[in-house]
Amino acid sequence: MRITDIREARVSIASDIANAYISFAKMDVSVLALYTDVRVDGRRVVGYGFNSNGRYAQSGLLRERFLPRLRDADPASLLDESGRNLDPCRVWDTLMANEKPGGHGERSVAVGIVDMAVWDIVAKIEGRPLAQVLAERFGDGEADPWVPVYAAGGYYYPGKQVSALREEMRDYLELGYTCTKMKIGGVPLAEDLERVEAALEVVGDASRLAVDANGRFDLRTALTFADGLAPYGVRWYEEAGDPLDFALQQQLGEHYDPPMATGENLFSHQDARNLLRYGGMRADRDILQMDPVLGYGLVEYLRILDELRIHGWSPRQCIPHGGHQFALNIAAGLKLGGNESYPRVFAPFGGFADSTPVEEGLVALPEVPGIGFEDKRELMKVFKEHLSS
Template sequence: MRIVDLRETVVPIKSDLRNAYIDFSQMTVSVVAVVTDVVRDGRPVVGYGFNSNGRYAPSGLLRERFMPRLRNAEPQTLIDEERETLDPFRIWDCLMANEKPGGHGERSVAVGVLDMAVWDAVAKIAGVPLYRLLADRYRGGEVDEKVFVYAAGGYYYPDKGLQGLRDELRSYLDRGYRVCKMKIGGTSLAEDIKRIEAAIAVVGAADRLAVDANGRFDLDTAIAYARALEPYGLFWYEEAGDPLDYQLQATLAQYYAPAMATGENLFSHQDARNLLRYGGLRADRDWLQFDCALSYGLVEYLRTLDVLAVHGWSARRCIPHGGHQFSLNIAAGLGLGGNESYPDVFWPFNGFAADCAVEDSYVGLPDAAGIGFERKPELYAVMQRLGESQ
């Protein structure tokens, strides 16, 4: 058993939308294929991965550093002999060989892309869905048959006013979502309050609406928004300030009693630990959004979950950023609190299996080996071209 080829391509997901910090006019994604010599149903097993939105394709890092390390490794050093399959942990160690600690920027994204593909391959070799494999290994076989998901949208568009926002959110409700999220911080507080009130009128209750500032605010602005938002009782107030400004987050908690959320831009278990140590988050109400695809993959995410347990946090307080099927499998297999979903943006990487509808903000998972990309035709068409190229 061995990896016989590694392939990567860059796919644009550009759009005219923006949040409070960036626009997506030049956004790209790396897609990788890990081709093995294992044959199932007459075809080689190929694992696929891609990076979450919001970080550009780490193509240079993949091609110049991390993929060559896997190619040059002795095949037996990457194998789980007991299970007779690839070993994601040994592969992770290979990828990170000769890397200094710290500096968890784009490097973590590149490793996360490959890690996703490896886990896809491992589950396909085993002939089971990834969520089932994870539940069997780490949760005594217990699987969440459906996972809470919320509809992320409400971006700023050049020509989209309040009516456009209302129509967008109403379309999410029509597709089975109960909880929606919108962006704030890209205009004045007064204008954002108008947008929030328009959104609440559509979703039906403030506790069905989350808001996301994408790290835009300094402390004074974060507090001003907190004072304005608190009376509504929103689902959460997300990433008010810079993700590494733990003091800002801790101070904000003194001014905002309802739920807050953060963590999507922290890319290691060490950063997660510092957030829990110094960020003032409350384990009884706040939410953690670490995205395994951006933070060195599932191997590292398992370490992050261990950190949470040490600090008295339940995995149920995790609702990962990214809206992808990898985190959905992890949520079902490891018992997380849910997963983000993008019904309309970042096509074709958004959404889940075509035959798994959202009902009352919960979605099931396909009974398909691996992560289940093959059950999402538009996305799999991109991956298949890469995996079957010569």
């Protein structure tokens, strides 16, 4: 088999929302299609990919660096031993040829987009959902039938009042979610605590509400907010400081006993290893949120999981950032602790298959070969509009 065509496009997901650090007013993503000469049940196998929200489209890196390497490669060098399917590790090595160590920045996102499309192809050729393929290759042979998911929201909107936050949280519960997450750090502590209290009035128990500062705080502010949050006992306090400030994270953990979460902006197994070595993360309670797409793809995420095991962590402490079907398949197949979800923002890239609604905070995967994009109508419309061959 061989890749016969590659299509990439930039798609806007702009909105008026903001977190403590950035506005999404000009946010976009890259979408990618890898066409093959393989047909299954009379249909050509096409793999689709895109990057998780929060990082801009990667068109320049893809078109100028990574996709030319893929096009120029000997087709046989990209295949597994059978010669009938792609080998994601060999594709990854091709993409990363002549790349120096370190400098993980935006190139990790570009490679992750291609990696997603490759795994979509692999599972489609095998005729099974990706979660089951991963369970058989890297797990115990059986994927989790249900994955816990939480609704990520609570952004800052222009003119948005506390009453609107309550309504947003109520909407998530009506959609079937039992746990939610909201942003903090964009307003003074007292105002944010009012927002936390308003959200808790709706969701009930504090274990059902996480808060996310998006890396906004210096140490002093992180500790101040920790003191303010401590009496509430929220599900977790996420990314208080810069993701690479491991000293801040360590000192915060010494000061704040309840669960913390971080990792979505760490893009390699080396970064993850340093977090575990120097960040003071606690394997009995804290959550790791490394995003498989933003961090060089699933090939690299498997290396991250190896590092976690070496340091005594269970994969169940991983709840990936991203909120899409690729991360959901990974969570089910590798038996992670859950998955993020974006039920009302970043459409149509966030959320899951049309046929599998969230029920009591859990979601199943459809019995669709590949990642399952074909069971998400609005997303397939975007792919066909921008990537049709």
